[in-house]
Amino acid sequence: MRRIRSLKSSIRITVAVIGFILYFAAVLATASVSARRLKRDYALSMIGAVKTFDALVSDRLQESEALLERLIAEAPGDEGREIIDWIRNQFDLLGSPDLFYGIDELGRISSIEDQYDQYLGLDLSHIEHVTEDSPVSDVHQSLFSLKPVVSLRYPLPTGDLLVQEKDLRWIIPLARNFDRNEIVDNGQLFILANNGTVVYHADSSLMNSRHNLGFELKEFSDPDAYGLQNLTYHDKRYIACQETLEVLEGWQVYLIVPVRVLYEHVQEIGVQLIVVLAVILGGSIGLLHLWLLRKLSLPAGRIVSSVSDRAGRTLFDPIPLDVAAGTKELVLIVEAYNSLQDRLKLATETLRESEERYRILVETLTDAVFKIDTEGNFTYLNPIFSKMTGWPIKDVVGHPFSAFLAPEYRQSTTDRFRRGLEGDVIPPYEVDFLLPDGGRLSVELNVTTMFGSDGRTIGRIGVARDVGPRKEADRALRESEERFRSVVEHSHDGIMIVDDAFRFLYVNEQLSTMLGYEPEEIIGHEFGDFLDEGSRQLVSRRYQDRQKGHDVPSRYEFDIVRKDGTRRQVEISSTIITDQSGRARTVAQLLDITDRKRIEQEKHRLETQLIQAQKLEAVGLLAGGIAHDFNNLLQVVRGYTELLLVGGEGESDSPHDLQEILKATNRATELTQQLLTFSRKIESKPALVNLNQHLQDTTKLLERTLPKMIEIKLILDQELPLIQVDPGQFEQVFLNLAVNARDAMRTGGTLTVRTEQVYLNVEFCKEHLEMTPGPYVLLSVSDTGQGIAPEDLRRVFEPFFSTKEVGEGTGLGLAMVYGIIRNHDGYITCVSERGCGSTFKVYLPVTRTTRQSRQKREEVPVKGGSETILLVDDEPSVRDLAQKILQRSGYRVRTAESGEKALEIFQGEGEEVDMVILDMIMPGMGGSRCLQEMLQIEPNTKVLVTSGFSGNGSANGTLEAGARGFLNKPYEIKQMLRAVRDVLDT
Amino acid sequence: MTAKVGIRTVFALSLIAVSLIWLGTCSARKEPIRIGLAINLSGRGGTAGEYIRSGSMLAVEEINEQGGIHGHPLELIIRDDGDTAAGILAADTELIDMGVPLIIGHDYSESTLAAYPYVTGEGVLLFTPFTGTTRLSDRDDLFFRTSVDNRAYGRALGRLLFQRGVGRASCLLDMSNPSFVQDYLAETLNNYDGSITPVQCHSKQVINWEEVVPALLAADPQAIVLLSEVTVTGIAAQKLRESGFEGDLIATLWAQTPDLVRYGGKAVEDLTIITFIDSTEQNPKHDELAGKLLAAFNEPLTARSIRSYEAIYVIAEALEQCEDFTANEIKRALLEIPRFETVMGSLSFNEFGDVARPIYAIRVRDGRFFNAGEIH
Incomplete structure (x- = not known):
């Protein structure tokens, strides 16, 4: 574990390190500056000294040369020897140590000092320093004096050569002031000839031995900024100042100083610097250290103490801000700590509550919870474990988990445990626990690894669930599944499952048979592939509507196309489910209703026939009564007409008689309309009906039919809501009930017709299973007849059941009524008591819409016209009457008595005809065919069709054939004129 | 990295660096092997001593440039004996006091004879290329010469x-x-x-x-x-x-x-x-050595310089074989090396430290020396 250092210690070390670095840097910098400055000073001194020495030497040499040249010029005598001797004497007088001798033209010594006269005549013509042109020779040992000399040559006017051997020791006095420590400490001044031979050196032995010092000066550097060079001499480094002698090219003056000397000076300065900087920096660092201590370390220490104190006692009280000694950051730390404390307090409380909750949760789970350490021993078990297994917890904790497993599970579980510790994710698995009584308990273990705060594995934690019930449930589920599979497979209905693209996922055997394909030919294909186009669109539309949430019928019908091409009608019942993976699937049940449909159609046809038969029967019943009325009315018409004819013209009762005739005609028209309405063949066309209105209309008819001793009473609820019924069928029902009531009151009585609105509640519907709760209109038809015996009452709606004499009825009337009411989702009951009468109660469901089924035409004034109308009718009186009506209204009329005639006129004068009034029922061509021919000639022909009977075609049929309007006979004049105008205006 | 680790690291690295530098310099600063050269430079004929000095200094520099004697630089300490008895004694004394195991000297038989008893008596090997007196021949002593005797x-x-x-x-x-x-x-x-x-x-x-x-x-x-x-x-x-x-x-x-x-x-x-010295142009190694001397000292190759050059290389070869650098160890090495190949041919020391070499007749022609052949 890494050592943690205190702030105080860190500050101390950091300040010390920084101080040392600063100090070291300062020393180096200062030393460097000092060294440079010192070197500069040395350079200035050395260069100055060298230049000065150079000047001295040069001056002396020049002085000597100048003197010699002057003496040469002033020397008396004409012979060389004389001159030379004289010059020698002059220099001797000056105390010069130089040796002078003369060389004659043959190179022989012609003159020399007496002490060397043994060399007179010596041939020196082979000596370089005598023969060379350079005025100054190399340093050499004098043949005569054995001293180190240089020879200077001066040609004389006599042709002789004066040779001056200059003893190099003349430089010594000049250099005395530049010797060691005089100008530059430890400086060595010397002069070297151009071949490196010592000309002058403070060490005279080097001069005497003509030492080649130049050979020993190594590693010359280039001059630096100060003009100094570095060199090595006898393995020691020197700084050197070098100068070429002004008057003697090739001679170099050197002043060298050991680098060590410079370092010593620097060291000297450095020591002073070290001391001074140590004092200054040390003091500064010390003050800084103290300040940091005061402002940082001590307050931090106080903060640490406060925190430690609180941590030790688990207190949440805040630390006073003054411990931070006014240091902003520390103040912020204290504030943050205090804030953290508050949050920690809150979090601690929250955690405590959470822990309590989790403890309660674990303790009260229905599954056992356990912990195992890394050694595989139980360390914790919740109470459920004990309850589940029967083991006391104290007998389990601390023991290895494998000891409680059935032997066959120990190895595998131990392996899983080990792998789990190594980081593998172990899926849930089942094991058998050994119970104290020797039994076993199957459990499913779901175990995960626990990690400590440092991320290390500290054990495993898991949940053990008793899977006994689940296993049992699984077994039961499998059995159930098998059963249902058998049911599905053997169902008589086709069962399929398709996906959201309507592809087959499953078909049972029945559906396969239904489609005529093998299952493998079906699976994967789309359901629509087995449907015709219309059915495919229907199914798709229903599915989409369901997807959108619209109300769709739970069952609907369409056609499938078998493999052999035949079609079958099926009824589908489907539901959308979601499978385990969340995908939508449609489960559908298909029922082959082809046969059923055929049966229903047959039944419907028979029912329709029955209804029609019943209607005819009723019509027959009605016709008798209506015929009687018709005779009466005809009597009126005929009588008044005869009176008018007989009475002649101008009789004042003519208008009255005509009015009577018109009234009778209107009544006859009304009767005819009623009968036609009742007798027409109707399709099931439910409409919103005001029941009271219909009852009133039908009652008028009934009043013609029923005997006068039967009183008809209408008790109608004026607030009765509309109902959705087929008006024609409803009339059929009412008439049948009325006829039955009449038959029950042969000696007279009262027929009461009541309407009221009722609400059928659940209790009522429970007893009348065919009904559903909701609002209904109740029609009660009561008589005061003989009543129905109880044993007959329950059979009263059976087909062919009748209590009447033979020939008085078919026994199908009430059965028909029952069927019609059921078709309208209604209900009919009968209550009766012998001798008191019977009441038939018809319940019809209420519709929500309030719209009337009848739309009353607005009364508009009838306009005439001037158009040309072709009038076609085979009945002359009708034709004449219509012509008069039209002409009186301003129209021009052409007439035709047949379809052929009309066509002939139309073909010849068709352009002048603006419209045609065409009777449908005519012999020969007939109105329908005449209409077709006219429309072929001119498709835009405006035709108004008239008819007294539409038995062979409805008004809608003629309109669909191309007619612009339809007029029923008999019609009122204004009806006709209105119809004509409407057609002309189309 | 914490400051502490950084400081320690810097300190350790500095210590290592300083140690390495110190070791390096130590190894570079092996003690020099000092040998003395005591010759006449300021007495009559001192010019000849210059040639001896030049040849010796050139040879020493070449040997040091080649790594010295097992890394030890060879240091030649030159002293002028002035061709006087006092000068000879002073020169040898100074060299012996400096601890040289060997003195090359002197350049005349008389000087060598004068130095012999003192130098060899001090346990220092006296080595000369310049002495012919037979008075020093056939002696088992600390005297070696590469010159033949009279x-x-x-x-x-x-x-x-x-x-x-x-x-x-x-x-x-x-x-x-x-x-x-x-x-x-x-x-x-x-x-x-x-x-x-x-x-x-x-x-x-x-x-x-x-x-x-x-x-x-x-x-x-x-x-x-x-x-x-x-x-x-x-x-x-x-x-x-x-x-x-x-x-x-x-x-x-x-x-x-x-x-x-x-x-x-x-x-x-x-x-x-x-x-016995062929320093003429007929010597096949004449040109190379002459070039070096001319470049270094602006001097011609002479009999003096070639002998001193040869002597330094002979001594250096012997020092290479020494376990320590004492006169007796050098003597042993000189005697054990069977043959020395030098600029003047080959030579071998007999048991007395004397050599036998061919004698030539060198004639002066047109101011230059010419080898007229061996005298048989």
Whole structure:
């Protein structure tokens, strides 16, 4: 574990390190500056000294040369020897140590000092320093004096050569002031000839031995900024100042100083610097250290103490801000700590509550919870474990988990445990626990690894669930599944499952048979592939509507196309489910209703026939009564007409008689309309009906039919809501009930017709299973007849059941009524008591819409016209009457008595005809065919069709054939004129 | 990285760096092996000493540039003996006090003889390329020389005189080096049946040529042997030629320097030097060594410089074989190395530290030395 250092210690070390670095840097910098400055000073001194020495030497040499040249010029005598001797004497007088001798033209010594006269005549013509042109020779040992000399040559006017051997020791006095420590400490001044031979050196032995010092000066550097060079001499480094002698090219003056000397000076300065900087920096660092201590370390220490104190006692009280000694950051730390404390307090409380909750949760789970350490021993078990297994917890904790497993599970579980510790994710698995009584308990273990705060594995934690019930449930589920599979497979209905693209996922055997394909030919294909186009669109539309949430019928019908091409009608019942993976699937049940449909159609046809038969029967019943009325009315018409004819013209009762005739005609028209309405063949066309209105209309008819001793009473609820019924069928029902009531009151009585609105509640519907709760209109038809015996009452709606004499009825009337009411989702009951009468109660469901089924035409004034109308009718009186009506209204009329005639006129004068009034029922061509021919000639022909009977075609049929309007006979004049105008205006 | 780790790391690295530098410098600063060179530089004939010095310094620098002696630099400490007894003693004393195990010196037999007892008595090996006296021959001592002794010269001179049909000869004896010249003459007389008339002079004193020259010519010699220092030899040659002597002039290697021509001029043309040193251009290694000397010192290759150059390399080779650098260890090495290959051929020391080398007749022609061949 890494050592943690205190702030105080860190500050101390950091300040010390920084101080040392600063100090070291300062020393180096200062030393460097000092060294440079010192070197500069040395350079200035050395260069100055060298230049000065150079000047001295040069001056002396020049002085000597100048003197010699002057003496040469002033020397008396004409012979060389004389001159030379004289010059020698002059220099001797000056105390010069130089040796002078003369060389004659043959190179022989012609003159020399007496002490060397043994060399007179010596041939020196082979000596370089005598023969060379350079005025100054190399340093050499004098043949005569054995001293180190240089020879200077001066040609004389006599042709002789004066040779001056200059003893190099003349430089010594000049250099005395530049010797060691005089100008530059430890400086060595010397002069070297151009071949490196010592000309002058403070060490005279080097001069005497003509030492080649130049050979020993190594590693010359280039001059630096100060003009100094570095060199090595006898393995020691020197700084050197070098100068070429002004008057003697090739001679170099050197002043060298050991680098060590410079370092010593620097060291000297450095020591002073070290001391001074140590004092200054040390003091500064010390003050800084103290300040940091005061402002940082001590307050931090106080903060640490406060925190430690609180941590030790688990207190949440805040630390006073003054411990931070006014240091902003520390103040912020204290504030943050205090804030953290508050949050920690809150979090601690929250955690405590959470822990309590989790403890309660674990303790009260229905599954056992356990912990195992890394050694595989139980360390914790919740109470459920004990309850589940029967083991006391104290007998389990601390023991290895494998000891409680059935032997066959120990190895595998131990392996899983080990792998789990190594980081593998172990899926849930089942094991058998050994119970104290020797039994076993199957459990499913779901175990995960626990990690400590440092991320290390500290054990495993898991949940053990008793899977006994689940296993049992699984077994039961499998059995159930098998059963249902058998049911599905053997169902008589086709069962399929398709996906959201309507592809087959499953078909049972029945559906396969239904489609005529093998299952493998079906699976994967789309359901629509087995449907015709219309059915495919229907199914798709229903599915989409369901997807959108619209109300769709739970069952609907369409056609499938078998493999052999035949079609079958099926009824589908489907539901959308979601499978385990969340995908939508449609489960559908298909029922082959082809046969059923055929049966229903047959039944419907028979029912329709029955209804029609019943209607005819009723019509027959009605016709008798209506015929009687018709005779009466005809009597009126005929009588008044005869009176008018007989009475002649101008009789004042003519208008009255005509009015009577018109009234009778209107009544006859009304009767005819009623009968036609009742007798027409109707399709099931439910409409919103005001029941009271219909009852009133039908009652008028009934009043013609029923005997006068039967009183008809209408008790109608004026607030009765509309109902959705087929008006024609409803009339059929009412008439049948009325006829039955009449038959029950042969000696007279009262027929009461009541309407009221009722609400059928659940209790009522429970007893009348065919009904559903909701609002209904109740029609009660009561008589005061003989009543129905109880044993007959329950059979009263059976087909062919009748209590009447033979020939008085078919026994199908009430059965028909029952069927019609059921078709309208209604209900009919009968209550009766012998001798008191019977009441038939018809319940019809209420519709929500309030719209009337009848739309009353607005009364508009009838306009005439001037158009040309072709009038076609085979009945002359009708034709004449219509012509008069039209002409009186301003129209021009052409007439035709047949379809052929009309066509002939139309073909010849068709352009002048603006419209045609065409009777449908005519012999020969007939109105329908005449209409077709006219429309072929001119498709835009405006035709108004008239008819007294539409038995062979409805008004809608003629309109669909191309007619612009339809007029029923008999019609009122204004009806006709209105119809004509409407057609002309189309 | 924490500050603490950083500080420690920096400190450790600094310590390592300093140690390495110190070790490096230590290894670079191996102790030099000091040897002394004690020769005449300021006395008469000192110019010849310059050549000895130049050859020695060049050889030492070359050896140090090649890594020295097992990494130890060779340091040559030069002292001028001034060709005086006091100077010889002072020079040798100073060198011995500096702890040198070997002194190369001196450059005359007389000087060497004077130094011998003191130097060898101090346990320092005395090594010379310049001494011919037989008085130091055949001794098992701390004296080694790469020059032949006078017995070889005596045989050669006797042979040469015989070959030239010289029955009468004179001999100038420079008594500044008596142990050489007298020994030389004695050995010659052992190998010569003719007559040799000796005449003495002293190069360190004023020579009365007016007496010396007639004395040399008195016996009407056919050849005059000049056993003298180079300047005296040159001057003597001039004097003798001026006096009409036309016979052979024969000199020793004492005069085998450029000063012979400087001071002898035309008089020394055709002079014969009896020497074992071939520093002529006929020596195949002449040009390379001559080039180096000219570049370093602006000097020609001379008999002095070639001998001192050779001596340094012989000593260095021996030092390579030494386990320690003491006189006896150097002696052992010198004796155990069977043959030294040098710029002047090969040489071997006998058990006494003497050598046997071929003797050549070097003649002066057109002011230059020319090897006329070995004297058999």
